[in-house]
Structures are given as structure tokens and as C-alpha cells.
Amino acid sequence: MSLDEVYEAVLNFEEDTVKDLVQKELDNGTDPKTILDEALIVALDEVGQCFSEGTMFVPDMLMAAETMKVGVDCLRPLLMKDKTENKGTAVIASVKGDMHDIGKNLVAMMLEGAGFKIIDLGVDVDTNTILDSTREHKAGFVLLSALLTTTMLAMKDTVECLKQADPQLKILVGGAPVHQEFADTIGADGYSDDAPGAVTLMRVLATDTPQP
Numbered sequence: 001m002s003l004d005e006v007y008e009a010v011l012n013f014e015e016d017t018v019k020d021l022v023q024k025e026l027d028n029g030t031d032p033k034t035i036l037d038e039a040l041i042v043a044l045d046e047v048g049q050c051f052s053e054g055t056m057f058v059p060d061m062l063m064a065a066e067t068m069k070v071g072v073d074c075l076r077p078l079l080m081k082d083k084t085e086n087k088g089t090a091v092i093a094s095v096k097g098d099m100h101d102i103g104k105n106l107v108a109m110m111l112e113g114a115g116f117k118i119i120d121l122g123v124d125v126d127t128n129t130i131l132d133s134t135r136e137h138k139a140g141f142v143l144l145s146a147l148l149t150t151t152m153l154a155m156k157d158t159v160e161c162l163k164q165a166d167p168q169l170k171i172l173v174g175g176a177p178v179h180q181e182f183a184d185t186i187g188a189d190g191y192s193d194d195a196p197g198a199v200t201l202m203r204v205l206a207t208d209t210p211q212p
């Protein structure tokens, strides 16, 4: 079955073949979201598991991530096809100290597809840069991603500082180690464990929040 082949291609860092395999799967009529969730994301989860067990190392995680990105690029136009009018502006970033960006990029991509204007500040972003960007772009929303238990502390500091500087800002948090209870504790306005959930939350918040 070719979903398995996509999965294996990520695990084996086959950047050159993953594109063709994803295309083959699309040609077979498989939903892009299924390819993302059931082949590309689960493969990275497996890589993370192997890293924990000591059978894969940082360069392996990096190569798998690069391979996954090639696969995601093939899906991008399809995942963004519903793009409509601007529903609000959001600044998105991986917090200070965190270099992981695949999940953040997926969230950004799906929100763009859902009609939000996204200002993506990238990885390892400090609070002042985020705050300056919200002011420059008159953004009503901030989305923060953290993949490390250590950088969850940076997330907490960032949320506190942003809320202090601008209590009107709506802040969403996410990333593998983040959970609802943590989001509530640090005063975030929302949490989701995946990109579609982020879109749902943003739609609700955008309805409740008058845009500047």
C-alpha cells in the first residue's frame, strides 16, 4: 500500500522519491489530510520514538524532517485551496530557544488556507520581536509553538509579557509537550493538539474579537 511507502520514505530519508510517492497517493484519490496525518506525521513520530530509544540521532531527525517537508510541499496547494477573504491577522512563531518548525508551519499553512493573514516570524523568536510584529501588522492573534519541555518555560514568559503589554491580544499555544492544563495555567486563550484544531479555535476567537 503506498501510504506505507510514503511513511517508509520519510523514515529512510528518501527526499528524492517522497515527492513521487505522495503524488502517486494523490493520483489514487487519497485525501491530502490523510497522507499528512497517516504517513508523514506518524513517520516523524516514529523517528522521535527511535531518538528516545537511542536508535536514531539528531542528524537522522533532521534528514527525516527535510524529507517530510518535501512531502508537505506537494500537499500545500491542496491543503490551502479554501483560501478566502482575510479573517484576521496572526503572528506565529516558535518560542525562544526552539528550532522546531514543522508543526508551526502546518498550523500557519492551514490558517492561511482558512483565510487568516499569517506573519510567520520563524524559530527561536524572542518576546519583543513578537510584540513589535503584532504592533507593526495590527495583529489581534499570536500563535506560539514549543516542542521542548525546556522551551515551554519560554512560552510561559512570552505569554505573560504579551498579555501584560497588550491584554487584548488573543494567544494560542501548541506543540507536542503542551497541553490544555498548561495553556490554562499560563493564561493562553486557547490550545489545540493539531492544525485543524487551531483553525477551529481561531474561527471562534475571530468571531468574538473585533479586528483592529
Ligand code: B12
Binding pocket: 041, 044, 045, 046, 047, 048, 049, 051, 052, 058, 059, 061, 062, 065, 097, 098, 099, 100, 101, 102, 103, 104, 106, 107, 143, 144, 145, 146, 147, 148, 149, 150, 172, 173, 174, 175, 176, 177, 191, 192, 193, 194, 195, 196, 197, 198
Ligand atoms: C524533527 C525533529 C527535530 C528537528 C527539527 C527540524 C524542524 N525543522 O522542525 C531537529 C533535528 C532540528 C531537532 C532538534 C532537537 N530536538 Co527534536 N524532534 C524532532 C521530532 C522527531 C519531530 C518533530 C515534528 O516536527 N513533529 C511533527 C509535527 C507536525 O508535530 P508537532 O510539531 O507536534 O505539531 C503539531 C501539533 O503539536 C500542533 N502544533 C504545533 N505547534 C502549534 C502551535 C499552535 C499555536 C497550535 C494551536 C498547535 C500547534 O499542530 C501540529 C500539526 O498537527 C520530535 C519527535 C516528536 N514526535 O515530536 C523530536 C523532539 C521534539 N526533539 C527532541 C529533542 C530532545 C531535540 C534536541 C534537544 C536534540 C539535541 N540533543 O540537540 C534538539 C533541540 C533543538 C532546539 N533548540 O529546538 C525531543 C524533545 C524532548 C522534550 N520533551 O523536550 C523530541 C520529542 C524527540 C524525543 N522523543 O526525545 N528535532
